[in-house]
Amino acid sequence: MAAPASVVDVETETRRPDLDDGDHDRFAHYVPKAQLNEALVMGTPVIALCGKTWIPCRDPERFPICPTCKEIKEARRGG
Numbered sequence: 001m002a003a004p005a006s007v008v009d010v011e012t013e014t015r016r017p018d019l020d021d022g023d024h025d026r027f028a029h030y031v032p033k034a035q036l037n038e039a040l041v042m043g044t045p046v047i048a049l050c051g052k053t054w055i056p057c058r059d060p061e062r063f064p065i066c067p068t069c070k071e072i073k074e075a076r077r078g079g
Contacts, residue, residue, distance in 0.1 A: 028060035030069040049073060 029048030031039075039046045039056050047053050050068035 026063065027066035027069075028063040029054075029066045030073050031056075 029050060029052050031046045031048050035046045036056060038044060043055060045053050045055050048066065048069055049072040050066055052066070052069075
């Protein structure tokens with residue numbers, strides 16, 4: 001029997017504005033680190049903890065953290 005999956009490490013990143021509209025464009029989002037690394041190399045889309053899908057391309061330090069992603073991350077860490 002396989003061991004249960006553990007909580008993934010996450011990094012922040014932002015998205016290209018031409019892939020989606022709405023408030024999510026104004027935030028940096030949390031995504032699994034392995035997903036982010038692959039996306040930065042290959043230019044593939046990532047899916048944030050909140051469900052947002054985009055191709056990382058901006059400096060995440062310029063944006064506030066998505067409140068939904070932050071809430072999900074904190075819940076996974078136990079507070």
